[in-house]
Amino acid sequence: MVGLAIAPVAFQTTESDGTVAVIPLSGGITGGTSSSVGSMLEQARENPDIDAVVIVANSGGGSAAASEELYLQAKRTAQEMPVVASVDASAASGAYYTIAPSDVIYAKPASLVGSVGVLANAPQSVEPNEFIGTTGSNKLSGFDDRGFYYLLENLGNSFYNAVETQRGDRLELSRGELAQAKIYSGTQAVENGMADRIGGRQAAVTAAAEEAGLENYEVRTLRPRGETVFLSRNNYLAADAPNGQMVSSDYFMNTDDNSPTFLMLPASYLGNDGEAVEPTTSVNATRTTTPPATTAEVRP
Amino acid sequence: MSNRLGASGWATRLLATGLAAAVVVAVAAGGAVLAGQGDSPPDDPLAIPEYQPENVSVDYVGAEGEISPDNDVTTGSGTVVIDDGHGNRFDRSTIEPLVRGLTRVGYTVEFYRSGDLADALDDAKAFVIIDPAREYRQGDVDDVRQFTGQGGRLLIAGEPNRVSVSASLFGTSIQRQDSALTTLGSAYGVSIGTAYLSNQESADANYKFIRTQPTDAAELGGVEETTMYTAGAVRMRGGETLLRTAPGTLESSTDDERGRHAVAVRRNDVVVTGDKTFMQEDRFRVADNEVFLTYLVEFLASSERDPDRSISSESEEEDENGTPDGNVTTATSAYTGDVD
Numbered sequence: 001m002v003g004l005a006i007a008p009v010a011f012q013t014t015e016s017d018g019t020v021a022v023i024p025l026s027g028g029i030t031g032g033t034s035s036s037v038g039s040m041l042e043q044a045r046e047n048p049d050i051d052a053v054v055i056v057a058n059s060g061g062g063s064a065a066a067s068e069e070l071y072l073q074a075k076r077t078a079q080e081m082p083v084v085a086s087v088d089a090s091a092a093s094g095a096y097y098t099i100a101p102s103d104v105i106y107a108k109p110a111s112l113v114g115s116v117g118v119l120a121n122a123p124q125s126v127e128p129n130e131f132i133g134t135t136g137s138n139k140l141s142g143f144d145d146r147g148f149y150y151l152l153e154n155l156g157n158s159f160y161n162a163v164e165t166q167r168g169d170r171l172e173l174s175r176g177e178l179a180q181a182k183i184y185s186g187t188q189a190v191e192n193g194m195a196d197r198i199g200g201r202q203a204a205v206t207a208a209a210e211e212a213g214l215e216n217y218e219v220r221t222l223r224p225r226g227e228t229v230f231l232s233r234n235n236y237l238a239a240d241a242p243n244g245q246m247v248s249s250d251y252f253m254n255t256d257d258n259s260p261t262f263l264m265l266p267a268s269y270l271g272n273d274g275e276a277v278e279p280t281t282s283v284n285a286t287r288t289t290t291p292p293a294t295t296a297e298v299r300p
Numbered sequence: 301m302s303n304r305l306g307a308s309g310w311a312t313r314l315l316a317t318g319l320a321a322a323v324v325v326a327v328a329a330g331g332a333v334l335a336g337q338g339d340s341p342p343d344d345p346l347a348i349p350e351y352q353p354e355n356v357s358v359d360y361v362g363a364e365g366e367i368s369p370d371n372d373v374t375t376g377s378g379t380v381v382i383d384d385g386h387g388n389r390f391d392r393s394t395i396e397p398l399v400r401g402l403t404r405v406g407y408t409v410e411f412y413r414s415g416d417l418a419d420a421l422d423d424a425k426a427f428v429i430i431d432p433a434r435e436y437r438q439g440d441v442d443d444v445r446q447f448t449g450q451g452g453r454l455l456i457a458g459e460p461n462r463v464s465v466s467a468s469l470f471g472t473s474i475q476r477q478d479s480a481l482t483t484l485g486s487a488y489g490v491s492i493g494t495a496y497l498s499n500q501e502s503a504d505a506n507y508k509f510i511r512t513q514p515t516d517a518a519e520l521g522g523v524e525e526t527t528m529y530t531a532g533a534v535r536m537r538g539g540e541t542l543l544r545t546a547p548g549t550l551e552s553s554t555d556d557e558r559g560r561h562a563v564a565v566r567r568n569d570v571v572v573t574g575d576k577t578f579m580q581e582d583r584f585r586v587a588d589n590e591v592f593l594t595y596l597v598e599f600l601a602s603s604e605r606d607p608d609r610s611i612s613s614e615s616e617e618e619d620e621n622g623t624p625d626g627n628v629t630t631a632t633s634a635y636t637g638d639v640d
Contacts, residue, residue, distance in 0.1 A: 072348070079345050145582065146363075149505040153358045161350035176500040176548070179507070 017214045018051035020205050022221040025055055028231040029062030029094045034069045040222040041073040045080050052081055052208035056201055058088035059095035060232045061265035064118055064155055067094030075101040082211030086204035087111040094264030100166040104207050106199040107186030113194050116163055117181035118155045120260040123148050232269050361504045365590040367401040374601035377406040378425035384411040387433030393581040401597035418443040425603035426453035430576050436484040448569050451605040457576040458492035460532035489537030490572050495553035496530045497561055502546035512543040512563050520595045523588045531563045531575035539567035
């Protein structure tokens with residue numbers, strides 16, 4: 001009888017103060033990723049039981065537009081509750097963009113962090129030609145050569161601004177250094193202010209709970225709906241998302257179309273079958289296939 | 301450096317959220333990137349100042365103007381030979397503005413493709429070399445030296461190393477391209493860097509498309525700023541810097557060699573540029589490129605070459621100027637073009 005009387009009291013004392021939601025950001029960032037991860041961030045904001053969010057990043061980035069959407073979602077969430085990021089294998093380019101609004105970014109020594117920038121296949125000069133009629137001189141290519149680089153720089157500036165705004169004084173890289181788009185190890189990232197602390201997922205969860213003032217808390221891992229695709233084999237091996245599927249760079253590059261695809265991911269991810277290749281020129285190699293025997297200069 | 305907020309820190313952050321706009325303005329006032337809030341009210345949680353056009357857009361470098369050489373400066377008529385015999389990498393769009401300027405002042409243009417270079421230069425007033433793929437043999441070097449020794453004008457437009465992607469029905473291939481100017485360049489004490497110059501802040505949109513300015517001593521007919529597209533640094537013994545990069549320009553092969561690099565240098569009858577793209581059809585009007593190209597046209601078309609003049613006279617002149625005479629980049633260096 002005594003035990004029965006005490007038991008509810010004991011239950012009361014161990015009851016959770018709230019919930020830390022863990023949101024995985026895994027694989028290449030596409031419109032689908034933006035939709036699924038974005039919906040999880042939205043759910044975290046709307047669910048009164050969730051007090052803090054941990055974004056576990058394991059992605060090399062992807063589509064520029066999708067990455068921007070995720071940045072906005074993460075920023076909005078961070079305005080309403082503590083958001084802490086944990087970098088697993090990598091948070092490069094668009095993935096780093098996504099976690100930039102986090103209050104604290106944890107990385108492991110072997111995590112890859114950075115690659116702040118945009119790349120895109122340059123438009124080919126295809127006009128005038130005798131096969132397709134257009135109403136305007138840039139209808140086929142979309143840009144002239146200089147116009148393309150101005151557009152690319154605008155996308156880059158948005159990215160740099162976002163990182164500088166979110167990291168503030170913690171960032172010890174100048175604009176020029178940031179824009180070089182280097183990839184750093186987790187240790188280097190903590191040193192240069194791209195990340196805050198060395199640690200893994202558990203440390204991030206603990207920090208998020210502390211930020212939210214939770215002593216006893218539940219950890220609820222939200223899962224993306226649908227299938228997750230991976231561009232990088234390294235990320236695939238380290239990720240725990242279900243239905244992981246490897247894709248080649250063509251998945252992002254849309255090689256059937258001449259129009260530029262703006263990507264926020266390291267160029268080394270753009271090899272076929274997800275295997276890393278060194279020069280960026282491979283991107284253009286797949287694109288410079290218009291007339292036979294033409295030569296395009298791509299300067300290193 | 302870390303942003304440890306803690307429980308109390310988070311409360312502080314919540315209080316500070318409403319002041320975020322003021323913080324952003326303060327940051328902007330301190331010289332950071334963001335300059336304004338756009339149309340969003342200061343306490344709007346959906347405000348995205350980092351995306352506002354005024355904080356993102358890149359100032360467009362204007363592209364207008366035409367080559368307008370002064371007939372009073374030029375020597376009336378003559379022939380300019382363009383080298384096409386050393387695998388030179390250029391097409392019509394590269395040279396058309398230059399040719400247009402030369403024909404305006406009554407000059408004709410011929411190509412050297414093979415045979416005795418001395419014969420090809422026999423009646424020429426000026427010689428133009430653009431991005432050769434093959435080195436000059438010693439005989440060719442001697443011919444060019446004799447030509448400039450007689451007062452012939454020489455324009456060399458080199459490039460840093462590049463990677464060429466070739467596509468054909470049989471697939472794609474990647475080749476490295478060098479400007480083969482070692483033997484000829486060494487005869488004139490000039491070298492062009494193999495690494496491209498980059499500047500993230502002073503550029504025509506892209507970090508490899510750098511803005512360049514004339515030195516105070518250079519008389520380029522009113523050039524205030526030009527642009528060069530993947531240029532190499534030019535270093536020349538005893539030369540005068542015509543154009544140099546903005547401060548903080550990085551030579552890509554180095555981590556910290558930032559400074560002002562010469563990209564166009566002149567010594568007597570020789571001008572060397574570290575880029576050829578600035579003169580091509582879709583770039584020669586950007587900034588004051590057309591004014592600089594006008595200078596080059598006038599330089600080529602004001603040759604007073606005397607075929608009877610011996611090469612020794614130029615050698616004597618070179619000895620006199622072999623010291624840093626005319627070196628406006630550094631007063632103590634033997635080379636014009638050392639990083640300033």
